[in-house]
Amino acid sequence: MKISGVDIRPGNIIEYEGGIWRAVKIQHTQPGKGGAYMQVEMKNLIDGRKNNVRFRSAETVERVRLDTKDFQFLFKDGDQLTFMDKDNYEQITLDAGILGDAAAFLQDGMDVVLELYDERPISVELPSTIEAMIVEADAVVKGQTASSSYKPAILDNGVRVMVPPHIGAGTRIVVDVYEQTYVRRAD
Numbered sequence: 001m002k003i004s005g006v007d008i009r010p011g012n013i014i015e016y017e018g019g020i021w022r023a024v025k026i027q028h029t030q031p032g033k034g035g036a037y038m039q040v041e042m043k044n045l046i047d048g049r050k051n052n053v054r055f056r057s058a059e060t061v062e063r064v065r066l067d068t069k070d071f072q073f074l075f076k077d078g079d080q081l082t083f084m085d086k087d088n089y090e091q092i093t094l095d096a097g098i099l100g101d102a103a104a105f106l107q108d109g110m111d112v113v114l115e116l117y118d119e120r121p122i123s124v125e126l127p128s129t130i131e132a133m134i135v136e137a138d139a140v141v142k143g144q145t146a147s148s149s150y151k152p153a154i155l156d157n158g159v160r161v162m163v164p165p166h167i168g169a170g171t172r173i174v175v176d177v178y179e180q181t182y183v184r185r186a187d
Helices: 100-105
Strands: 002-004 013-016 019-029 037-044 050-056 060-063 067-077 080-085 091-095 111-117 120-125 129-137 151-155 160-163 172-176 181-185
Touching: 091 120, 160 181
Parallel strands: none
Antiparallel strands: 002 060, 013 019, 013 060, 019 037, 037 050, 067 080, 067 111, 080 091, 111 120, 129 151, 129 172, 151 160, 172 181
């Protein structure tokens, strides 16, 4: 589906110069002289490159629809991740780099959504929050109660997050996967 260059929104996936790109940030600019344009920061979904492009209102780009499919994470072998299609039980192996920092939050048996382009996986979407156990938390510094102070803690997967002072080692918490932040104490 063709869309005008000024109709691009963050999260849109477009085909540009033979690659598949996701719009990350946009800025609409109307200079005093000349026509208006949309400044778009894009990330290539195949190789991870970033690019800044100006699209004028007269330009059109092809908007791409990705297929999504439910998969289950099975195991990690080195830097390879193995997933199973929940419909036909076929297994697929992907490089851990496709997930970036979120790869540390993968748990055995976790349900994920793969985005496919021409039957080729280009991204993995994890649940937005997961439960994790705190294995190490720093002691609270006395006298820092005037402001809401947070302290560093290390989770069972090795990720470091900031938690409120009342949270200690051995506590299960809910963590935002993509922001890597404390959400709340687990039930």
